[in-house]
Amino acid sequence: MPPESTWSIGELAEHAGVTVKTVRFYSDRGLLPEAARSTGGHRRYGPEALDRLRLIRSLRNLDLPVPHVGRILDQEDAMEDVIAWQLREIGSQLAALRWREAALQLLQDCAPEERADRLRLIGAVSAPPSTAALARFWRHWLPPRLPAHLVSAIIEQAVPQLPEGPTPAQALAFARLHALVSAPCVGADRGQPAAHRPDKGYRPAVLYDGLGEAYALATPELRAQRPPSRGEALDCFVSAYAHSLGTRDTPAFRHQLSLQLAADPRIDRYWQLTAELSGPSQPTPGAAHDWLCAALDTQIARPAA
Incomplete structure (x- = not known):
């Protein structure tokens, strides 16, 4: 490209409305290629450098880091x-x-x-x-x-x-x-219920798989603010404990389970704070567990005729 059709670094800076320092900065980082060098070794830029410099400035005004600007300039699909x-x-x-x-x-x-x-x-x-x-x-x-x-x-x-x-x-x-x-x-007092302890005979994987289903069934009841009661959710809840022990769901088992759950350590504070964080529209597993325990206690106190 003949010298008369190129600009010096100062001329490019003037056309772009930026400082010479800015042009040199982007040139040194390979974002603004030179068209040629003068006989004295000074940088010369073609007219297309003005559009490229304006694009660089627009991208930098969006606070894009220089390496990401380089990606956009080098790869058409990087934007x-x-x-x-x-x-x-x-x-x-x-x-x-x-x-x-x-x-x-x-x-x-x-x-x-x-x-x-x-x-x-x-x-x-x-x-x-x-x-x-x-x-x-x-x-x-x-x-x-x-x-x-x-x-x-x-x-x-x-x-x-x-x-x-x-x-x-x-x-x-x-x-x-x-x-x-x-x-x-x-960490020291983990507050774990009996079902976590190996000496109680539970199979935790079976238990927690069933509890997840029971909590999901109880969640609509909680959202509707219905009082704890017998039904599919409670049956699923009791069944999870019975299956994890390899026993049957009987009235005697429900009575024993009610006593065990009442004596279990609790992490109520965790669920209380979680509810404050999530809001009433998102019942916690802890709230579902409490609802199901209350439903079980209600059935034990008032057995079916």
Whole structure:
């Protein structure tokens, strides 16, 4: 290309409305190829460099990193992937800001004597928060040697989905939930029911598979705010315990099961905080378990004629 049809670095910068330093920056990173070099070794650019520089500036104004800009310039089909990545990044940043906003509102609105305790709770949680500590708690709390697919299904049901735009109350509920599962006492006293202990004769994999079905059947009853009662959900619940022991569902077994469940350790605080975080429209497995236990107790107290 003849010199008269090319621009110097200063001329390109002037046409583009940017500084020479900017042109040199993108040139040094290979985003803005030179058309030639002058006899004195100075960079020369063709007119097409102006369009390329304007495209680079447009992409950088969208806050795309330089390597991603290079991908778009070098690969015609890279734009869609880069945009999708940027949208995910922005979504994550927005979620973090909303959680920080809720945390700050929580500190602003509380009484002065509560502020230190709330700051301690909120300060232990990242923004946006992670549910990894909750998942670890369940892997520790569940009986050993459960099939991996069953563990995954239980954790999916037990670990709440976090709202992208939490209220201050939800931010506090999660902070308390995170503190609960992270406390050393939770790991030492696991609060496990009798069905977790090998000496009781249960087959936990059979039990938890059946309990998942029973909780699913009880969930519509909870959403409709119906009182605990006998029916398919209760039969499935009792059957899960009976099958895991290799015995039959009889009135005597139901009476014995009612006594055992009443004596079992509980993790009510976990389910209470989960309910505060998820809202009343999402009944927790803990709420379903309580409803089924109450239904069993009701049947024991008032047996069928």
